[in-house]
Amino acid sequence: MGNVIFTTDDLQVQCPECKGKGEVNHDGTTTSCEKCEAKGVILTGLGQTLLHFVKSHLKIET
Ligand SMILES: [Zn+2]
Numbered sequence: 001m002g003n004v005i006f007t008t009d010d011l012q013v014q015c016p017e018c019k020g021k022g023e024v025n026h027d028g029t030t031t032s033c034e035k036c037e038a039k040g041v042i043l044t045g046l047g048q049t050l051l052h053f054v055k056s057h058l059k060i061e062t
Pocket of ligand 1: 020022039
């Protein structure tokens with residue numbers, strides 16, 4: 001097979017806001033993390049580029 005050009009870590013990183021949990025705790029109240037939309041990870045620049053590319057070609061209906 002060909003060389004691996006990038007890995008998952010190049011596309012997304014653990015959310016620094018919620019430390020990958022997808023939720024944050026403020027004063028005893030747990031809420032979904034807005035920074036990562038509760039995913040626990042955020043896309044890197046490369047990840048966003050790839051996602052945009054895939055969506056534009058697959059024409060995913062949202
Ligand atoms: Zn988060």
